[in-house]
Amino acid sequence: MAVAFVSHPHCLRHQMGDGHPECPARLGAIEDELHTRGLYDLLLHRDAPRASVDQLVRVHPLEYVESLSNRSPAEGLAHIDPDTWMCPDTFEAALRAAGANVLATDMVMSGAAARAFCNVRPPGHHAERATAMGFCFFNNVAVAARHALEHHGLTRVAVLDFDVHLGNGTEDILRDDPRTLLCSSYQYPLWPDQNPPTVPGRIINCPLPPGSGSEAFRRAVTEHWLPELDRFAPQLVLISAGFDAHAADDMSHLRLSTADYGWVTGVACEVAERHAQGRVVSTLEGGYNLRSLAASAATHIEKLMLG
Ligand SMILES: [Zn+2]
Secondary structure: OOEEEEEOHHHHOOOOOOOOOOOOHHHHHHHHHHHHOOOHHHOEEEEOOOOOHHHHOOOOOHHHHHHHHHHOOOOOOEEEEOOEEEOOOHHHHHHHHHHHHHHHHHHHHHOOOOEEEEOOOOOOOOOOOOOOEOOEOOOHHHHHHHHHHHOOOOOOEEEEEOOOOOOHHHHHHHOOOOOEEEEEEEEOOOOOOOOOOOEOOOEEEEEEOOOOEHHHHHHHHHHHHHHHHHHHOOOEEEEEEOOOOEOOOOOOOOEEOHHHHHHHHHHHHHHHHHHOOOOEEEEEOOOOOHHHHHHHHHHHHHHHHHO
């Protein structure tokens, strides 16, 4: 069965100023690499719908959604936090990024696709219940999780987050929801300078010190994520797919390789095969060196197709 590739032209129009690392070229770099590898035409391409207010308020208060809409500038850039800005197209792009996750979840749940990748921006995992930060506005992966729980009636959804930064927003939103298991690996110390404790059965945090490479990452996943995932037995596996822990990415000091992203994707697919009828929905988070982002994301998607 095919792997869905969900995106939207509006995700290219969100801009946070010249030289900002979270730039539109990220999405094109991934698509170009998929073409180079002969994978692009094998994917099931879908345009992302807008997330509805009902879908967003499962994650964010209505007042927050309205305040973001109100802060959307008619021209120029609106300052949100020291590295997060809204341009006139940002709000629409954020709606499409969250909506991509809803559509991808629907496609995987209905069997229209085996797995799905959302090639979207802005990313989402730093967006807390009522705070936009760290390039993020709506928490896309949390929107997918709540849609799977509330709309599709699942009772156990796992979120895997291997972005180099802690997914503080996802943790803020899901930490009180016993229907979810959140497994994270991240560099610490590193922005957002939080290292919350592991809560067995609910939140599995694996901080990795600067300089850590493949071996430390794979050990964290094998020794800490996997036993909890097999105990939890998720009915759906969601991935916050950030590729900024790559050795070539200046955003951090972890030393992951392109092959590590294929490996961890294979682990996610195996967990999904054991417990979740193979269902995996992945969404793009970080990754700022365009070459390593493209290679890592294409390797991730290739593994979703094979795994
Ligand atoms: Zn990141």
